[in-house]
Amino acid sequence: MSAGAEPLVEVRRLRKVYALSGRLFGRAAGSLTAVHDVSFAIARGATLALVGESGCGKTTTGRAVLRLVEPTTGRIRFDGIDVLALGPAPLRRLRRRMQPVFQDPYSSLNPRMRVGAIIREGLVIHGLAEGAAADARVRELMAEVGLRPEHARLYPHEFSGGQRQRVGIARALAVEPDFIVCDEPVSALDVSVQGQVINLLLDLQRDRGLTYLFIAHDLAVVAQIATHVAVMYLGRIVEHGPAAAVYRDPIMPYTRALLSAVAPPDPTARLQRLALVGDAPSPRAAPRGCSFFARCPHPRKDAECTRTVPALELKAPGHSAACIKEPPRAPVDGLIPPPLIPSVLDGDDIHR
Amino acid sequence: MTEPLLSIRDLRVTFATDGGVARAVDGVSLDLAAGEILGLVGESGCGKSVTAMSVLRLLRPPARIEPGSEIWLDGRDLLALPERAMRSIRGRRIAMVFQEPMTALNPVLTIGHQIAEVVRVHERASRGAARARAVAALEQVGVPDPDLRARQYPHQLSGGTRQRVLLAMALVLHPAVLIADEPTTALDVTVQAELLALLADLQRRLGMAVLLITHDLGVVAELASRVAVMYAGQLVEEAPVQELFARARHPYTQGLLEAAPRLAPRDGPHGSGGRHGGGAGRLRVIPGTVPPATAWPSGCRFHDRCSAAWDRCEREAPPSHAVDASHRARCHLAAEPERRAALPVALTGSVR
Numbered sequence: 206m207s208a209g210a211e212p213l214v215e216v217r218r219l220r221k222v223y224a225l226s227g228r229l230f231g232r233a234a235g236s237l238t239a240v241h242d243v244s245f246a247i248a249r250g251a252t253l254a255l256v257g258e259s260g261c262g263k264t265t266t267g268r269a270v271l272r273l274v275e276p277t278t279g280r281i282r283f284d285g286i287d288v289l290a291l292g293p294a295p296l297r298r299l300r301r302r303m304q305p306v307f308q309d310p311y312s313s314l315n316p317r318m319r320v321g322a323i324i325r326e327g328l329v330i331h332g333l334a335e336g337a338a339a340d341a342r343v344r345e346l347m348a349e350v351g352l353r354p355e356h357a358r359l360y361p362h363e364f365s366g367g368q369r370q371r372v373g374i375a376r377a378l379a380v381e382p383d384f385i386v387c388d389e390p391v392s393a394l395d396v397s398v399q400g401q402v403i404n405l406l407l408d409l410q411r412d413r414g415l416t417y418l419f420i421a422h423d424l425a426v427v428a429q430i431a432t433h434v435a436v437m438y439l440g441r442i443v444e445h446g447p448a449a450a451v452y453r454d455p456i457m458p459y460t461r462a463l464l465s466a467v468a469p470p471d472p473t474a475r476l477q478r479l480a481l482v483g484d485a486p487s488p489r490a491a492p493r494g495c496s497f498f499a500r501c502p503h504p505r506k507d508a509e510c511t512r513t514v515p516a517l518e519l520k521a522p523g524h525s526a527a528c529i530k531e532p533p534r535a536p537v538d539g540l541i542p543p544p545l546i547p548s549v550l551d552g553d554d555i556h557r
Numbered sequence: 558m559t560e561p562l563l564s565i566r567d568l569r570v571t572f573a574t575d576g577g578v579a580r581a582v583d584g585v586s587l588d589l590a591a592g593e594i595l596g597l598v599g600e601s602g603c604g605k606s607v608t609a610m611s612v613l614r615l616l617r618p619p620a621r622i623e624p625g626s627e628i629w630l631d632g633r634d635l636l637a638l639p640e641r642a643m644r645s646i647r648g649r650r651i652a653m654v655f656q657e658p659m660t661a662l663n664p665v666l667t668i669g670h671q672i673a674e675v676v677r678v679h680e681r682a683s684r685g686a687a688r689a690r691a692v693a694a695l696e697q698v699g700v701p702d703p704d705l706r707a708r709q710y711p712h713q714l715s716g717g718t719r720q721r722v723l724l725a726m727a728l729v730l731h732p733a734v735l736i737a738d739e740p741t742t743a744l745d746v747t748v749q750a751e752l753l754a755l756l757a758d759l760q761r762r763l764g765m766a767v768l769l770i771t772h773d774l775g776v777v778a779e780l781a782s783r784v785a786v787m788y789a790g791q792l793v794e795e796a797p798v799q800e801l802f803a804r805a806r807h808p809y810t811q812g813l814l815e816a817a818p819r820l821a822p823r824d825g826p827h828g829s830g831g832r833h834g835g836g837a838g839r840l841r842v843i844p845g846t847v848p849p850a851t852a853w854p855s856g857c858r859f860h861d862r863c864s865a866a867w868d869r870c871e872r873e874a875p876p877s878h879a880v881d882a883s884h885r886a887r888c889h890l891a892a893e894p895e896r897r898a899a900l901p902v903a904l905t906g907s908v909r
Contacts, residue, residue, distance in 0.1 A: 258745035396772060396818070425775075431822070463747060469820060470819070
């Protein structure tokens with residue numbers, strides 16, 4: 206991404222706090238910060254992958270960007286539009302340009318509708334086509350995602366998982382979006398079918414200039430599609446950079462552990478696992494200081510890590526990490542921080 | 558191979574469905590030697606789990622194990638045993654761990670109680686002795702504070718710990734054979750890595766034979782000593798793990814290996830220049846999907862997805878050819894090796 210290009214999507218200090226109401230099994234209610242001051246930007250035509258283990262806040266972040274959940278605070282700009290300031294009607298119009306594709310297309314497709322009607326629905330709602338023109342458009346879309354015209358008459362349950370995901374993608378494409386949030390789009394699919402769907406997403410991106418936010422836990426899958434990677438842990442982005450840099454020279458011990466945990470499909474590979482102790486703490490009871498401290502295998506970790514939450518800092522060009530024990534990899538002084546990581550945040554971007 | 562511990566002979570399992578008879582497992586013969594980890598791989602719907610369930614005789618109508626099928630253990634055909642005798646084999650000689658640790662545990666009983674129950678059902682153990690065995694089993698699988706954990710309920714444990722509890726429950730009676738059906742698929746990657754290391758360690762220490770069912774070739778490469786590949790209800794290839802990954806002979810196996818996602822980010826100027834991910838290079842995939850079990854294709858069941866197929870493949874079902882003493886492949890190419898020379902590079906060379 207060149208420094209001057211305006212990103213298509215820009216998220217600043219996004220926060221989502223859930224109030225825990227009532228008493229749950231005798232435990233006093235409190236609040237849970239699912240997403241904690243998350244900032245990132247995605248250039249047009251790029252793919253930012255949001256990776257992390259379950260509960261890290263990646264899905265909530267993706268849904269908040271689409272305003273499928275309302276963020277507690279923060280700012281979201283889409284093509285220069287302040288998304289959180291939009292009322293219901295303009296938001297509905299904007300939704301045409303930003304579409305979701307979900308993990309389980311079975312539960313996100315209406316089981317009582319034929320897939321032709323499912324794909325057609327968005328066209329009609331957004332007034333893009335109707336009648337015979339809409340039917341023709343549905344056939345084009347189905348061909349584009351690799352479905353046959355006769356599939357239009359079938360119901361979702363008559364498809365395999367991979368074909369259902371193609372239906373989900375065709376539905377998203379119908380309204381000609383610029384941006385798609387893909388939430389674990391291939392994790393329910395067989396390996397060979399995963400590749401088919403990733404190839405489809407790559408082709409569509411090339412042909413239509415689509416921008417993706419790709420949410421996934423599988424780093425091997427992410428490697429196939431991401432241009433940039435943001436690693437989340439307990440609601441925060443802890444490392445962020447170009448995919449090649451994050452994969453080849455990970456800075457955060459957590460990122461290194463995630464990468465080392467992936468077993469390569471090669472029995473001669475020597476595994477050098479960086480073991481983590483225990484499980485991720487609950488976001489309900491996030492520890493003080495660095496939230497990764499208890500599990501961190503860093504040789505220089507000490508009490509200093511528990512005093513303050515480490516900031517996400519540039520450690521190499523375009524590559525930032527939240528670890529006070531890792532010095533910069535390359536001189537970054539004098540570099541203009543890319544819009545990915547705003548160093549100076551303007552005002553209080555508070556929306557209620 | 559030495560005398561097998563568990564021997565499956567011509568296993569056939571059918572399901573009566575509205576769409577006709579599904580031949581889910583169709584003539585599988587497979588040996589498991591003492592002390593080995595045999596990886597059973599293939600896409601969903603190929604018959605892996607039905608094979609495993611047959612060994613434990615856990616299938617219920619409409620599933621039917623066809624006459625002529627045999628499963629030998631300790632000199633007895635398990636399929637000919639009365640249910641009463643089979644009950645003493647489950648858990649004591651053959652145990653199983655499943656993918657979903659939450660549904661396999663009773664939510665209203667403590668985990669110590671549930672493990673002790675296994676002991677008491679199979680052996681005349683006092684309540685106290687069974688309890689002690691349960692705590693020891695938890696300790697063996699690396700659950701910290703086993704005394705405390707034994708008094709807790711499943712919902713109080715993390716996913717990784719629950720999977721350890723299931724492993725403890727499976728191993729408490731020291732079975733000779735452990736069947737692990739996608740044991741780590743539902744877990745986060747760092748937890749998955751820990752579990753795999755634990756499984757390998759326990760297998761070595763206890764000398765169990767393990768039938769490891771998975772779709773993940775990374776898991777197979779890491780743990781298995783031998784691999785059997787299933788497609789459309791049949792075994793299509795079988796070989797020691799290094800041999801299979803280096804010299805797969807069946808085009809289906811080759812396709813699976815090529816489709817397995819690798820950690821290396823795609824080559825190219827990702828994120829560093831003007832080019833983005835779309836079109837940076839497509840993944841190799843196996844075209845199409847597994848056909849329904851009610852209508853396996855004629856001839857070789859893989860022929861319609863196979864880039865190496867010729868007219869013979871459509872006409873004639875290939876037998877399982879011996880490539881060498883320990884390597885078998887169900888492919889006409891094994892009988893007509895000269896055809897391999899004419900194939901595209903991807904199918905003839907070793908896989909990356």
